[in-house]
Amino acid sequence: MKVKNYRFNKLICPICNEKIKGPPALSRIDNKTKICSKCGILQALEDFIKYKKEN
Numbered sequence: 311m312k313v314k315n316y317r318f319n320k321l322i323c324p325i326c327n328e329k330i331k332g333p334p335a336l337s338r339i340d341n342k343t344k345i346c347s348k349c350g351i352l353q354a355l356e357d358f359i360k361y362k363k364e365n
């Protein structure tokens with residue numbers, strides 16, 4: 311029984327609709343949606359750009 315792997319394989323990133331490989335990232339939209347680490351980095355970058363523009 312590989313319960314841990316099974317759980318990981320079932321996770322789908324709602325942003326790019328791809329299977330999440332490895333540890334998921336938390337979406338910055340609601341802080342509970344799991345997204346893939348790639349989209350997590352993209353969201354972090356977007357926040358960073360917004361922050362720079364506001365200041």
Ligand SMILES: [Zn+2]
Nearest residue numbers: 323326346349
């Ligand atoms: Zn994604």
